[in-house]
Amino acid sequence: MTEQPRDDVRPGSAEIEAEEEYDPTASSLKGSVDPAVMQELLSIRSSIDNFDATLVFLLAERFKVTQRVGWLKAKHHLPPADPDREAAQIARLRRLAEEAQLDPAFAEKFLNFIISEVIRHHQAISEDHHARQNPDLSTDGPANGALHADEA
Secondary structure (H helix, E strand, O other): OOOOOOOOOOOOHHHHHHHHHOOOOOOOOOOOOOHHHHHHHHHHHHHHHHHHHHHHHHHHHHHHHHHHHHHHHHHOOOOOOOHHHHHHHHHHHHHHHHHOOOOHHHHHHHHHHHHHHHHHHHHHHHHHHHHHHOHHHOOOOOHHHOOOHHHO
16 A cells, blocks of 8 residues: 555634634724724735635645655655755745745745755654554654554
């Protein structure tokens, strides 16, 4: 059986309840600013909320794909990190940030954070894969919550 990452994760009831409890009008400024200004502020924040939601879903999709990379690397005994790829991606994202008039230093910090999380996931997948290949060497369960093919 080929090990595959799990890509059908759906929000649980806690996540759905948290979304239902979210108040897009929450503000410590209520009552202290002109109502028209407050309405404009809430309208702009509504757009920000939409962008934030989109970012979360895009990141989730990105991590689903990087999980597949992690499984492939583990299966073929490749290292979790690829410094040349990471450097190329950082340089690329810095250029894109400049074109988009986004601070390239921020884009680099953001990508470095994502890369560190991906590497952490790849290490966990690798440890889990190797433990499954050598069950006598490990008495622990899945490494850091890594997913198994039978859980997908």
